[in-house]
Amino acid sequence: MEVFKSYRIPVEAPKDLVEGYFTIKKKALEVILSHVKISRKAHLEFKSEARRELRDELSRSWRFSKHYVDSAINSVIGLVKGWMTLYNRGKAGSKPEITKRTVYIKNTLFSFRNGVLKISIEPNKRYLEVELTKYSWIPKDFDKIGGLLMTEKELVITVKKEVELRADGWSSFDVNLANITAFIDGKIEWYYLRGLYHIHRTYEIKRRKIQKLAKLKPKTSKKLLEKYSRREGNRAKDFMHKLTTRITRKLKEKNFGAILENLRGIKGRILNDSKDMNRRLSKWNARTFQSMLEYKLKWFGLDVKYVNPRRSSKTCPLCSGSMASYGGRSMKCEECGLLINRDIVAVLNLQMWGSRYGFTPKALNELIEREELSNESIHIIT
Template sequence: MRKSSGDSSSTTRRAKNETVVRAYSIPIRVDEVILEFIEEYHKLARSALQEILGARKFTRVERKQLRDKLLKDWNYASHYVDSAINQMLSLVKSYRRKLKKGKKARRPRLRKKFVYVKSTLFSLKGSTLRITIIPRKHYLEVNLANCPHILPFLKEVWAGRLKLGGLFLFPDRLILNFVKSVEFIDVKDWMSIDINLTNVTVLAGLTVYRFDTCELYHIHRVYELKRQKIQKISAWNKKLSEELLKKYSERERNRVKDFLHKLANKIVEIAKERRMGIILEDLNRIKERVVNSSKELNRKLSKWNARELQRIIEYKAKWFDIPVIYVNPKNSSRVCPACGGQLIPQEGRLMKCSCGLVEDRDFIAVLNLRMWGVRGSPEGVGGFEAFANDGPMKTNPYGVMAIEKQRIGIKFHEITLTPP
């Protein structure tokens, strides 16, 4: 559940319960029957997509007619037809919702070949997962005991603390979705996180952690240069160029993913140890809002994984019953956290206020985010009821810090993650 302090309603009480999903991919080997099944499902889903796109409202009657039509030459479990229709319907609804809001949206296309397996189409007995392909004739059986990283989750499923949700079947892998109903803890305080191009700054109580992310930027830059060289090959060997681009793009994704997960683990670990909730910036559509500002800025933003990092932090935190809220970050590094005045840029990353405060802009940002997350933003919008004790960073309703314009007892930790 996501809420922003831009809500003009009165203070919003956050839900105490929520459902969280963790997905894990495991390699599998399938026979020719299943490979053909995945191919047929892909064709079925594409047909459903075209029918739904062509309908104005897609009523219940039209849905039944489409289902009956798709079932005519379908030789597999009928529930897969329902899966395909639901999957494509969700895709089209999302597309039309964007158009209605005036956003740019590409017409939906189905490229990747995979099958969504509903919970009615598989069973879990012990560590053996059995997926129905053709009822009473053909099944896919996967021994999950061969996947050590899955076993702790299986034990939770057997104990009834987790559920195994719908699966995604690919020709070479199976994605398992473990579903957990979490009850958020009553936190002692809140930690705020400011994500920048070259660092992530975290304020936890009276401690500031600054994680160096220059290595992440470097990874993107290295592969950007590789792609530029590969694109020159396409003039005389397009096939080789495409293969190399695919190869290095996958390497880049894997290295970035590994870095982001390590960073998120560190941050969530701090929140767990200190029993703190997490405050994040609402960066929805941030790239859309600033795109076309300048060629240099657009290039930098293309290497910025802020939203992906936030997504990982959020699901990891919620998995451990830690609440996460979002606040509007507008002017978070330009407004004085002591008096609310306008800050003036100084040399380097320093910002100065007429009240005498001179501080690092990242430190100012996390101070403001923390205050706005707990008490609401200075513009008088709703904000949140954060269920936290005021803790060491006490604030009054107007956002004036109890530390009186000074870093009394504030400790800085510079942290560099080991490159993947």
């Protein structure tokens, strides 16, 4: 399968191109919206002749490479189609607008040789050159570069390669608010998320203070809120990046794939309650951790699978009996009496349910009897 990774790198984008592209996108939107017919449902009647006409009109005063005009038209068509889909479901707000100065650079507009990305600005005379080798964190083992996105200050590069997914064994991960519990190669490991929680708490407090100011200075407080939520997001993502990179390195050594909870199955039940900060954070933790780990593992050809986590922390990993809370984070099996930490219950069940080579309850019993799961063998990682 084809796997990809995206990276942001700072560039000094040609302002005239960014501005020009923004202008033709706005013009294209106006024209394309006039081709949207709304009877009972919205649909686009934008035939090739109309498209050619628009292309010619936009090209007339366009001194940059011509492919940018096509790319602008395509991106506007995508935007309008996205809006129509929402409209037809009764979920669209006002008509779409072009608000972002983002240039989509398709592969006909750049070349990549000897580590240098050469982007055509004006045909045969003006280029933007980016030396990718300067950015050590961008992998060198990719097959090709997908499309590029350019904003005023940065370039988003997507690298792609073809891999065959495999796994010599499986690990499992259960993401909670305060920790990620992992089962890797017969051992339970805990990755604490205290640092991450602290980041969110800090910004939550800042936000509350700003919201008190909102009535007096609405504009300033709006700007501040945006600035802080951007910083919060960046710091939180940075935390998750470091963690998932560390775990990926470990799994790569063992050639292990990962079993994760399929959160789609429990959407709306627990995860959608966005009023509660802790639940919102749990959801963010899980989604961010999973998507980062997945694309990092797949880049190395390591497989990732999702299992339905229903009752994963309430089912006894030994006898499949029902487990009930037994004070604190402990769970006790109502059938066989097994007393065990609830995060461990969840991760062992994920491992068994998701793994073809998973241990049987008997093997798990032996594992516990051998005290493999006693406190000493539990790795505490902070």
